[in-house]
Amino acid sequence: MKATIKADKKDPKESTRGFWDSLSRPIITLAPMADVTDAAFRRIIAKYGKPPVMFTEFVSCDGLCSEKGRPNLLHDLIYHETERPIVAQIFGDKPENFRETAELLAEMKFDGIDINMGCPTKTVVRQGSGAALIKTPELAKKIIRATKEGAGDLPVSVKTRIGFSKIEIDEWMEALLEAKPAAITLHLRTRKEMSKVEAHWEIIHRAAELAKGTGILVLGNGDVDTLERAEDLALETGIDGVMLGRAIFGNPWLFNRSRKTEDVSFEERLEVALEHARDYEELFSGKKSFLLMRKHLKAYVSGFEGAKDFRIRLEDVNNFSDTKSLVNQLRESYISVK
Numbered sequence: 404m405k406a407t408i409k410a411d412k413k414d415p416k417e418s419t420r421g422f423w424d425s426l427s428r429p430i431i432t433l434a435p436m437a438d439v440t441d442a443a444f445r446r447i448i449a450k451y452g453k454p455p456v457m458f459t460e461f462v463s464c465d466g467l468c469s470e471k472g473r474p475n476l477l478h479d480l481i482y483h484e485t486e487r488p489i490v491a492q493i494f495g496d497k498p499e500n501f502r503e504t505a506e507l508l509a510e511m512k513f514d515g516i517d518i519n520m521g522c523p524t525k526t527v528v529r530q531g532s533g534a535a536l537i538k539t540p541e542l543a544k545k546i547i548r549a550t551k552e553g554a555g556d557l558p559v560s561v562k563t564r565i566g567f568s569k570i571e572i573d574e575w576m577e578a579l580l581e582a583k584p585a586a587i588t589l590h591l592r593t594r595k596e597m598s599k600v601e602a603h604w605e606i607i608h609r610a611a612e613l614a615k616g617t618g619i620l621v622l623g624n625g626d627v628d629t630l631e632r633a634e635d636l637a638l639e640t641g642i643d644g645v646m647l648g649r650a651i652f653g654n655p656w657l658f659n660r661s662r663k664t665e666d667v668s669f670e671e672r673l674e675v676a677l678e679h680a681r682d683y684e685e686l687f688s689g690k691k692s693f694l695l696m697r698k699h700l701k702a703y704v705s706g707f708e709g710a711k712d713f714r715i716r717l718e719d720v721n722n723f724s725d726t727k728s729l730v731n732q733l734r735e736s737y738i739s740v741k
């Protein structure tokens with residue numbers, strides 16, 4: 404089937420690909436993950452295995468555009484120079500709020516803006532945001548255009564799914580391509596599938612075919628857990644890049660080409676876990692619960708004798724100081740275990 408993509412005549416600006424053009428191919432990115440890839444974890448990842456691109460967690464445009472909401476959300480937009488290129492991911496359903504938010508993000512000197520059109524959760528979908536935009540392609544296009552207007556020279560990309568209740572890659576890609584984002588990352592599941600089935604990598608060929616000749620980058624996402632696999636997939640399918648998500652959990656070495664995760668000693672894992680907990684407290688004390696940090700700590704601590712017992716004891720840590728005491732006790736008890 405040959406698709407004809409209509410150029411978006413009403414679009415006031417041509418697409419800019421900004422930093423995306425400076426990346427080597429295939430482009431490998433770290434997925435945005437709410438309550439996981441926050442500023443503290445990204446700082447650790449940038450130090451121990453920096454991916455070519457990172458994204459913030461998704462942040463509400465409506466919240467950022469309200470006087471009351473903005474101060475509570477700004478900690479989700481903290482980033483460090485070491486993370487560049489860093490892309491802010493936003494969600495919402497009102498084009499005017501996307502425009503205003505894009506202006507703010509440009510002032511904050513982000514390297515790019517990504518629009519979330521894939522979040523499957525009920526609260527987001529009920530508002531007409533995230534994956535719900537797949538059902539309203541005209542609104543989705545307006546949102547892309549409005550974001551581009553506010554973004555100035557920053558590239559605007561989209562992260563989405565391959566359909567709402569069923570796979571509808573042709574219709575959905577055609578709508579997105581008309582509004583000319585710089586890049587489209589496809590999480591290769593429908594909204595209905597949530598994360599319950601294997602990602603449909605067989606669909607990515609079609610997406611690449613539809614985008615051919617448009618200058619719009621296509622990246623695939625879903626179930627990829629190593630850098631090698633990501634690169635093989637990009638080569639096999641002819642897409643521009645691959646995004647990795649959950650594989651980063653407890654593993655900031657995922658993107659490190661000179662250091663394999665399995666070569667990281669138990670001692671070093673503990674050191675990095677502590678450093679992460681310290682950064683977390685410094686950045687988020689009084690703003691975010693330490694419960695989220697506990698999940699990270701548990702993920703760092705696996706694969707050694709006594710790990711299960713240690714994870715249970717981590718249930719009681721509430722701050723950096725608790726974590727440090729527990730880690731020191733663990734070091735003494737398991738010092739010979741690597």
Ligand SMILES: Cc1cc2nc3c(=O)[nH]c(=O)nc-3n(C[C@H](O)[C@H](O)[C@H](O)COP(=O)(O)O)c2cc1C
Nearest residue numbers: 434435436437460461562590625626627647648649
């Ligand atoms: C805990 C969690 C939070 C997520 N938050 C976001 C988010 O804020 N924005 C987004 O576009 N996708 C989000 N996702 C989806 C991921 O970016 C990614 O598409 C999904 O995990 C599939 O990739 P993977 O199999 O490599 O993990 C999240 C996923 C998880 C597991």
